[in-house]
Amino acid sequence: MACPICSKVTDQKYRPFCSKRCADIDLAKWLGGGYSIPASDEIDPEDLPEVEGDDSRLIN
Template identity: 65%
Template structure:
């Protein structure tokens, strides 16, 4: 198995990555939304636009 970030062989301590650096790069991608799955659901689009207009970063959570 190779590291999904740099394609080097994996290290058992950081599997599926080869190093702490690649694990951190992957975590940063998750945290910045680089791995977000796009939606074509009209309600999701409307919620995202409403949140953007309010200056929020994500969909509104129910209370």
């Protein structure tokens, strides 16, 4: 298995990375927002058509 950061052979101690350095680089990417899942724009509930008999949108 290759290290996902530098492609060297992994070290069992730091698996799936080859070293603490590469593990720390990966952690910094996670903490800094470097990894993200693409998302589509949120749908505004006000733009949805009303369904007759649907009281779930009523606010008390």
